[in-house]
Amino acid sequence: MEPKGKKILIADDEPDILEILSYNLTREGYETITAKDGEDAIQKARLYKPDLIMLDVMMPNKNGMEVCKLLRTQPVYQDTLIIFLTALSDETSHIKGLEYGADDFISKPVSPKILVSKVNALFRRIQKPDDKTIQTGSIIIDPVKFVVTINGQDIVLAKKEFELLHLLATKPGRVFLRNEILSQIWGTEVIVGDRTIDVHIRKIRQKLGIDCITTVKGVGYKMVV
Secondary structure, eight states, X not given: OOOOOOEEEEXXXXXXXXXXXXXXXXXXXXXXXXXXXXXXXXXHHHHHOOSEEEEESSOSSSOHHHHHHHHHTSGGGTTOEEEEEESOOOHHHHHHHHHHTOOEEEESSOOHHHHHHHHHHHHHHOXXXXXXXXXXXXXXEETTTTEEEETTEEEOOOHHHHHHHHHHHHSTTOOEEHHHHIIIIIOSSSOOOHHHHHHHHHHHHHHHOSOOEEEETTTEEEEOO
16 A cells, blocks of 8 residues: 555553554554653654644543643644544533544544544545635635734634634625534534534634624524624
8 A cells, every 4th residue: 555644643551552553554554653641642743743643532641631732732733633532422521622622533442444434534634725815804814824813913723723714704794504514624424513613613713802703593603704
């Protein structure tokens, strides 16, 4: 198989899991790096600059949530894909993970087929948006640099937050349906709920600090100038 040219960092405190995940992803053509705990994951992320990071939620020396939250505060990791490996299935844990910047979850025990399918799906969804800069009111969105500027000040958004804002800004005033947003931003191969959109909209509003996204109750969202 031809190499895919993508580096994946896998962080888990169970050696057997690291071996299984690394083996299956290497067979698929990915380059893998392993880390034994949270601190090791942070060091390896800084050293290797992976395209995707898989984090066990319950690992020592900083759990997966803490590592994700820390990495997302640094601009260099804003576009890095992050997947949580977790035995936690409750909605609260998933919502918290999304708020910290996770792109997806894989439940333990991990199925190699699901693992490979989800990783491939995430990489397929990475598409460069229309490179035309968009300006709506005081907001300037540059899809090439992945930068949002408001009154001359750059605002750092996570990848999914940026993609969602960019989608709404392409047609100000138009209501984007929830299903439409899920399909265009998260794709049809990843199962996420309506709360996922709500979490990201809330984060965008907080970071922008201006009221530019309107909720159309029971329908979707629209960008307003």
